[in-house]
Amino acid sequence: MLSSADLDTLLLTFKVAAIATTIMLLIGTPLAWWLSRTNSSLKGVINAIVALPLVLPPTVLGFYLLVLMGPTGIIGQFTQWLGIGTLSFTFYGLVLGSVLYSMPFVVQPLQSSFAMIGKQSLEAAATLRASPLDSFFTVVMPLAKPGFITAAILGFTHTVGEFGVVMMIGGNIPNKTRVVSVQIYNHVEALEYADAHWLAGCLLLFSFTVLLVLYTQIKTSPMAQPFK
Amino acid sequence: MFKNVLIRFCLFFLLLMCQSTFAATTLVAVAANFSKPMSEIAAGFEKATGHSANLSFGSTGKFVSQIENGGPFEILLAADEKSPQKLIKDGYAVSGSQFIYAVGKLVLWSATAGYVDEKGEILSSGNFKHLALADPKLAPYGAAAIEVLNDLKLQDKLQPLIVQSENIAQACQFISTGNAELGFVALSQVFENGKIINGSAWIVPAQLHAPIKQAAVLLNNGIENPAATELLVYLKSAPALEVIKKYGYDLAQ
Numbered sequence: 001m002l003s004s005a006d007l008d009t010l011l012l013t014f015k016v017a018a019i020a021t022t023i024m025l026l027i028g029t030p031l032a033w034w035l036s037r038t039n040s041s042l043k044g045v046i047n048a049i050v051a052l053p054l055v056l057p058p059t060v061l062g063f064y065l066l067v068l069m070g071p072t073g074i075i076g077q078f079t080q081w082l083g084i085g086t087l088s089f090t091f092y093g094l095v096l097g098s099v100l101y102s103m104p105f106v107v108q109p110l111q112s113s114f115a116m117i118g119k120q121s122l123e124a125a126a127t128l129r130a131s132p133l134d135s136f137f138t139v140v141m142p143l144a145k146p147g148f149i150t151a152a153i154l155g156f157t158h159t160v161g162e163f164g165v166v167m168m169i170g171g172n173i174p175n176k177t178r179v180v181s182v183q184i185y186n187h188v189e190a191l192e193y194a195d196a197h198w199l200a201g202c203l204l205l206f207s208f209t210v211l212l213v214l215y216t217q218i219k220t221s222p223m224a225q226p227f228k
Numbered sequence: 229m230f231k232n233v234l235i236r237f238c239l240f241f242l243l244l245m246c247q248s249t250f251a252a253t254t255l256v257a258v259a260a261n262f263s264k265p266m267s268e269i270a271a272g273f274e275k276a277t278g279h280s281a282n283l284s285f286g287s288t289g290k291f292v293s294q295i296e297n298g299g300p301f302e303i304l305l306a307a308d309e310k311s312p313q314k315l316i317k318d319g320y321a322v323s324g325s326q327f328i329y330a331v332g333k334l335v336l337w338s339a340t341a342g343y344v345d346e347k348g349e350i351l352s353s354g355n356f357k358h359l360a361l362a363d364p365k366l367a368p369y370g371a372a373a374i375e376v377l378n379d380l381k382l383q384d385k386l387q388p389l390i391v392q393s394e395n396i397a398q399a400c401q402f403i404s405t406g407n408a409e410l411g412f413v414a415l416s417q418v419f420e421n422g423k424i425i426n427g428s429a430w431i432v433p434a435q436l437h438a439p440i441k442q443a444a445v446l447l448n449n450g451i452e453n454p455a456a457t458e459l460l461v462y463l464k465s466a467p468a469l470e471v472i473k474k475y476g477y478d479l480a481q
Binding site: 076 | 287289290292293296357358360363365366390391392393394398401402405406407408
């Protein structure tokens with residue numbers, strides 16, 4: 001059965017994923033909107049940067065984060081200047097890593113569902129004196145709802161499945177950075193296969209259920225499901 | 229054209245096979261703390277015998293798990309005695325082939341010069357935020373570090389500051405990048421030719437923890453491979469022992 005330590009790792013994982021997903025939606029929405037509308041020459045560069053975590057091994061991201069979040073790294077110096085110390089081995093360090101790592105899974109579905117919204121509906125809203133912000137909330141958001149749902153689900157599940165980055169910046173601290181993927185790895189290494197099976201089984205069931213709902217229940221254009 | 233390429237490929241593989249009858253290659257799982265000395269020993273072994281050794285570094289626990297699930301390793305250089313014994317008992321390693329190749333030393337290390345004093349008093353008086361060590365469940369050096377903290381009666385006080393790494397090499401990484409101010413690592417990782425390479429360190433007195441006896445064992449996969457059996461012999465030879473001593477290990481009595 002699941003021990004209480006195992007349950008703690010599950011809870012912590014969902015907490016990291018929930019906070020990271022919220023942050024990703026807040027940053028990702030304006031970013032995806034800009035990317036879907038702009039003709040700027042920077043578009044290609046930004047698109048490439050956002051997509052990087054899809055192709056980079058997590059060890060690269062983890063290694064850079066470890067160095068940058070350390071006391072002499074740029075992020076470390078900034079956080080020390082803010083008076084919150086360094087972020088490595090902390091819950092929020094993990095959230096930062098997750099946000100960077102899962103960002104493409106949020107931005108890409110949003111960007112494609114924004115791109116499908118034609119100019120006409122926005123122009124119609126403008127003739128009715130809706131401000132751009134107004135029409136974003138009343139026209140764009142309802143039309144892009146499937147994109148938002150896809151983005152939130154993929155961002156959340158991908159963060160739950162994160163392993164390599166946490167391994168490198170986490171420090172395996174109970175209730176702070178010991179997430180479920182690390183716990184499974186440690187069970188396997190310690191030859192505690194029964195415990196590993198329980199946790200791994202839970203995660204498999206969770207992931208399958210969520211993806212099943214995503215791909216069968218949510219009616220959306222194929223464009224908003226880049227991984228279908 | 230295609231046929232031509234095919235023939236060349238066959239010739240190439242034939243050549244490889246011929247070579248392997250003279251010089252064999254063995255696949256060795258090496259506990260992370262022994263990675264530096266073993267790389268040197270493997271180079272010496274290649275020169276001396278013509279055989280070669282492919283080294284794979286990681287935590288002892290992970291290797292045991294991989295070997296029990298069909299891992300292709302032919303030799304295990306563990307960081308403890310228990311793991312080789314377990315592999316023999318479970319039928320994955322050759323009974324009687326086990327021997328202690330080195331006795332490890334634990335060190336409290338910081339990348340900052342002058343940070344760790346020579347008696348390790350910083351542990352009780354220090355104002356640090358993170359103390360790195362390898363997961364005591366997986367890595368013998370991590371277990372030894374916990375023993376030391378218990379002996380010094382500091383376990384309860386320092387527990388909230390402990391950050392655990394998957395293996396001892398990663399603990400070193402946490403400290404050398406400055407993310408943890410100090411931590412327990414293997415002496416061999418920060419020591420060469422009689423002195424600490426950089427930073428500051430306290431070599432933990434041996435009586436504060438059980439001796440870290442590191443054992444080697446021949447795995448079933450390696451029985452037929454001359455490179456594997458000869459490497460185990462070479463590991464006991466004078467040039468190999470020199471290298472082992474150079475990195476601060478004691479030798480088995």
